[in-house]
Amino acid sequence: MLQTILDENEISQSLLAARTGLTTKHVNFLIKDKAPLSVEVALLIEEKFTQIKAFPLLMAQLRQDVAKVKMRRKRVKQELFEYAPGQE
DSSP states (O other): OHHHHHHHTTOOHHHHHHHHOOOHHHHHHHHTTSSOOOHHHHHHHHHHOTTSOHHHHHHHHHHHHHHHHHHHHHHHHHHHHHTOTTOO
């Protein structure tokens, strides 16, 4: 999600890190979805890159989070069904 927005605005990961003061490692974690995008970081990005707005960034993060939870719940339900006692 973040990488797409950076690409659309021709912003490199290194430029994002340099302007925001985030480490390149943290930026990479955000891009690879290994770290959540916080309100603080979204606002920092908006302050340093005025063409990028925090609210859409956070909404995209929320949509991803909701999708992950739904998938996790679906997987757990499926596992419970497959391994339910008496089901053979």
